[in-house]
Amino acid sequence: MTILNIQNLSKSFGGLTALADVNLAIENGELVGLIGPNGAGKTTVFNLITGVYRPDRGHIIFDEKPMEGLLPYKICQLGVARTFQNIRLFKQLTVLENVKIALHKDVPYQLYSAILRLPTFFRGEASIEEEAMRYLRIFGLEGKQGEIASSLPYGEQRRLEIARALATRPRLLILDEPAAGMNPQETQNLMELIRWIREEFELTILLIEHDMSLVMGVCERIYVLDYGRIIAQGAPDEIRNNPRVIEAYLGEEVS
């Protein structure tokens, strides 16, 4: 079942065409990569999917429902979660609070219950706490729940961001350069983590990445974007040897 279907997606900013006629389809459960040189428009695609921008033309269909024009929070509620290139954790809040906020969209009690401190509030808070700690445990962050998010080392901040995104119980997880700033060992761990969460949480994953070892190692299918257009798609081996892709990255044909 095609979980995400992007058709003829186009977006311009002023005079600059960021995306032109992008078509992309992802099946349920796939692990797909989106690569391309800097400035190709990859993050713009993510921003369009998650509702930060509205497309000029084209359709974004998630789970057979059109999504273009919806507000970001609505898109998240439909089951799309994302992480950011430059980590947008709630820096001054604790690790636990960051995850609890992700659980808010399904809060098990009403506002009046919180204000009147009814029993449903206490039960609800207990279950939120339990659920949040569960995510922290999965990502090896328990014990740090009271720490301020910005005080965590970089690798743990990245893990927290992914944990937070997962806490919104998405069906589609979008990762924007998850390996940025990581050394080879950390990248290796990340690859295993990505594979594992795809299994464990029954997710579909779409990721942007520059680190080719991660992309080639983990993605089942890859789309290549250059100057706002898809220039190639296919399995990692096909992409690796595709002359157009090589040209896009290196400028001129390398023989």
Place this chain on the structure above:
Amino acid sequence: MVEFLQQLLNGLSLGAIYALIALGYTMVYGIILLINFAHGDIMMVGAYVGFFSITMLGSNVIMAILFAMLACAVLGVLIEKIAYRPLRNSTRIAALITAIGASLFLEYVTIFFLTPQQRVFPAEAFPLHQYQIIGLYISNKDIFIIILAVVLMVLLQYIVKHTRAGKAMRAVSLDREAAMLMGISVDKTISFTFALGSALAAAAGVLIGLYYGTINPLMGIIPGLKAFVAAVLGGIGIIPGAMVGGFVMGILETMVSGYGSSMYRDAVAFGVLILILLIKPTGIFGRNESEKV
């Protein structure tokens, strides 16, 4: 029809004054993205300097204006250095709160030392003559105000477009870091911007003293707000916008006063502000911007 043209004419001198004040707001916002709440009060200080210059030093109006411009240029630079520079990398809200503090400070220090009583601008400083051209009344005060304002605005345009300092101002507004890398002293440029804007406001202050005849420590608040609306109307950060906005606000105000109720005169400014912010916050000449994610 004559009535309409008369109102239009009346609005020109008020508009010229608002334009002078609006320029200060717009230049400061353009360069450090701060709504300088204290700007109207700098205008007030200018008015007082002009007043004392005339009454205590016996200077003529032109000298009074020059003194005021000089004094306020210094004042503007001081305020920037003491209150705004430390917050240059803070949130805009923090800077706005500080600006509110600076505004209150100027107002109440003036009240403390000079009492809240209003002072009257001596009429001899500028004897009033009414003229009549094609059936419309205009006074020498109006003519003086309009001409002076236009001269100052032309001077400003020259500085901004044809001097290195002006170029530096434009560079810093566009991209502060790039300007720094080009060897432009950002601090000096920002100080210069404040000096220019404050000088213009000072001139406006003296002109208001002439126009209305009296000055008081809280006189900067309402005209300041109206001039701010003018700056937003024209497109905040855009210099020609402030000039256009100023004249529009002046004419609008005299129209509302003349045709409508003078009780709602001040509320019109707020109304215009809300309307602009809701319909086109970037103003008449502004372009749309969105946050990069």
Place this chain on the structure above:
Amino acid sequence: MPSSKRQWLWLLINIAVLAGIFALVQYMIATRVLNQYYQINLTSMCINIILAVSLNLINGFTGQLSLGHAGFMAVGAYVSAVCTKYMDLPFVTAIIAACLAAALAGFIIGVPTLRLRGDYLAIATLGFGEIIRVILQNIEELGGPAGILGISRLTTWPYLFIATVLTIVVIQNLINSSFGRAIISVREDEVAAEMMGINTTWYKVLAFIIGAGFAGLAGALFAHYFYIIKPDTFNFLKSFDILVMVVLGGLGSTTGAVLAAMFITVLTAYLQAFPAIRMIIYALILILVMIYRPQGLLGNKELSRKTFSRLWGGSA
């Protein structure tokens, strides 16, 4: 997780302390230990606490700089005065009407302005606050610029006490819940909050409505203690007064807002004869706090169980 027996004990202690304060003050009023002067200041203090805590919800916790809070207070004051003076309604009804009217004003103002960026939002709320004042000034039936006179003195210590405690409890309960976390996330990073499925606009409006409602409560109490209300009482200088309290106490700390409100009330009483000096001090507070300690006195720390148990050497 602490046992609920501990929570019950803590709750009982809180209630006992509150009851004690209430009874003590009531006693001091009845036996005239607290004379007129102190009573006026006590009333002002409670009203200021309500104003500061409610503004803190909007400015501090939600991170939206609202400079028109006095406008909401004005709505509450006028609506309650009309209820008791012209419609002969009981005080409690008047208070509820005042809160609802102010909350409605918060909604009407919030929805259009909350789409604006930080400093533009601030100016827009300032503008709206002034528009409310100008409208009230021009309604002859409400006394125009002279306002409404001869409002019955119905605000007594029990009303003040209950209103103040209610304000603090409701807002604290809101903040210490998932909804409170959602509100804080709006302040921390709006884009990220949206990505978590939080409807940030809705929460901003919610904060406005609740904050405005409590400001209306303060307005009703004010009107029924000080007999007279005029549009000028609720101008932007009043909004700045409240802002100073919130900034001083710490944007994001209810305890801070309470303490700062108390301090400012005392300062105002002390400097009664020197209004200019008081304003200069306010100006300095705003400037110095923003430059040297932008998180205010308490930052976002609260007086809480943890603080007390640390003080007494126990384990949290």
